[in-house]
Amino acid sequence: MTEPHTLRPLPARRTTDEDLCQLGRAVIEVEAASILALGQRIGHDFARACRLLLDCRGRVVVTGMGKSGHIGGKLAATLASTGTPAFFVHPGEASHGDLGMITASDAVIALSNSGETREITILLPLIKRLDVPLIALTGNPGSTLARAASVHIDISVTEEACPLGLAPTSSTTATLAMGDALAVALLDARGFTREDFARSHPGGSLGRRLLLRIEDIMHMGERIPRVAPETLLSHALVEMTNKGLGMTTVVDTEGRVLGIFTDGDLRRALDHQIDVHNTRMAEVMTPGGRTVQAHSLAAEALQLMEKHKINALLVVDSENRLIGALNMHDLLQAGVV
Template structure:
């Protein structure tokens, strides 16, 4: 069958869909009560893991909620109810909490495993669209995610109901993570591959240049030789160190440009006479994002890395931080 496409109708239906689903989610706020508080407490007090289950579209929602819980400090995983009936129920222990998603609250596959879950001693949180359903009545805490109608023009396809169930699951996850005191660093640890993880977990030592890649000269080095070191190492600067490799200064391309504006011949002058004696530095154990903040605040593109005794241990360029996706 070839559909009769009408642009105006498509836009109208899209706007109606968004409005219906927005209204369905907004209506949930007024239903939150002691049952929600009980669900949060059950999740917080769970000494095992949170097991999420559902079938069909509710199963898809359950998988997402399980992933959200797991990434925000609550160990959680998804179990398909049909698979649970054929062995996977062995994953559930008395220390666990089962969160069951079912719009009708009468899903046969879920109801078949609930008695066993209860017998084991695990707690049950149900998320349904029917507070009078069997699943709701069996639950230790029930979250009402019911909607007046689906966004589907036939009022059949799960649309508003799945959106509401997802929002309710997110509300539970957010309340739990807040009660746990779950913060940015905790989030980064469970998302090491993400942008926040890179920012909060990457240290200067992870991205700095070290060894022969670090430009450095002694205080007595003539400026001309220091310029050769700057060119070889490609960092637009060189560190100046004492015989014990302690940092005593820095000389940059910017310093050179300022010297060239004068009429003196600086080639044979020792680098110690033209260097900056108080360079910006960072420690190897500091977060790379802290180095970025110092660079941005001082409008510089490179920094030297020193240890607690001011020994030169590395160098950091803004490009190193960009390649590491810290910025």
Template sequence: MSERTSTSQPAGRFDADRAVALARQTLEIEANALLGLKERQGASFARAVEAILKCSGRVVVMGMGKSGHVGRKIAATLASTGTPAMFVHPAEASHGDLGMITKQDLVVALSNSGESDELNAILPVLKRLFIPLIAMTGRPSSSLARHADIVLDTSVPKEACPLNLAPTASTTAQMALGDALAVALLDARGFKEEDFARSHPGGALGRKLLTHVRDVMRSGDAVPRVRTSTGFTAMMREMSSKGLGATAVLDDEDRIVGIFTDGDLRRLIEKGRDLRDLTAGEVMTPNPRLVREDALAVEAADLMEEARITSVLVVDEAGRLIGALNSNDLMRAKVI
């Protein structure tokens, strides 16, 4: 937009078109701010990433007001992507919390103006401790920038606020640059999905990458099993009592030779066979799909989907039957 939307509106009167126009204007201003930020990234950004990689302690993120809120998010993002980090409030740092920062740490300080009194008050202490300081500021000539070892310019042409006062585009720029640091760092560290899952065990990805078959399988007496010589009626009682929808079929030496499922039963009925005199060995599906107990549960889910089956038998390293699971077990564990 070439002109900013008027800042005045009669009190108590809602204008839907005006609200939509302001939304579009805000997004355009912030998008342009990010594009400008993109073009300014170069040697300073690379130095910041390198300094953090060399840090043997933690990244301590600091900021006041809205910059502080952004700083908390940046610290959380860094911590969850392989870079130990924490947020320390500058005002609290002046009253004892500065003791949380050690000589092995590195400080990332956020201030759009670069003149935050609370931040500037502790800069001399950081200097005396020889703690590296990365400044994210909208004023590269500010007091914060002059004290910093590395300056990341987060300046924006204007705020999205119609009054050009409330931090909007400037905090968006800070947030985006923090994300850029986190992404560059996780790439440099070789951070993988498994690493992310370990720091997010309660999330969907954590469940998929950390849950093993042994964690969700049925074991012991809950695993239905019959011999090849077991009669059809006895086999059905075993299946019904265990509620898996299938049963393992074992030979006389306890080796798995087959499986019988609800699907097998349905197909036999459709063929009109007399089932009363049949044995498990006569109706089973031989050479069933098996999964190891130490496999990931998501691998079992993939196997079941690929083979179009709903149950799978679980074996140990020696190939002995030790468990079973079906799709319902995986759904309860929120693996699928």
């Protein structure tokens, strides 16, 4: 019975930690130089590509094979999240039916360092038949893909960062950077705002900070701790404990805010040896209290709390009637902090 075959790791070269660090630095330097060189090539062709994409009434279809495909997927995602509807199509799948995803109102961005990737060049006659704009990002201006494109953007590099000169490193970094340049130029040309970005990222922290309003997270109705100014402090403490917000509001008979009493106010009252069974809230409350409107952003509530070093805010209407309350814990739970 033969022994099962096992893969043996290649012997490692004798390298010091400094050797590894020097190689890492060299990679960064080569790739940085490749990106800097791209700036000299942004001109008429880049602007024309942007115009074609801005005029596109459908979707931007990004395609690329291998490592270029991974960069293409990222480019499509960046475009889609910054105001340019886009999606990625694998060129190998496109020639087996997925090309039907491209319509006459779309535009195509094709990525290929050589410009001769067979899975992409085989699609060129079909793209031409659809008569859609084709923007090519290649490292070879004389390639088949570059010649067939409506616009060609040169993303060539003088060397790969790989010591063997084989693994796509500088070339993919250059493609990624040029893709980002296109996406950001389009973002600005479309007047895309932080609020627009938040709407396409509702699950992200920025989306929560820019979209979430106080009315979405505030405590309302019976969940709001409230007492009258003549309420005894001992009874107010029960209200604070039951509602669990670390404070209670003090309101008049029409629900208008007169003041607030917090855990900090309680500690100060006890320091002065106040009788909790005979002291009324009007004597120990903090008059007024910080208030906000329900339609304000939750991020504004956070700014107020941080500015005034407080942990709770009262939400009032235009006539200063209490309609809600929230504290720092609510902002934490909502992901605003």
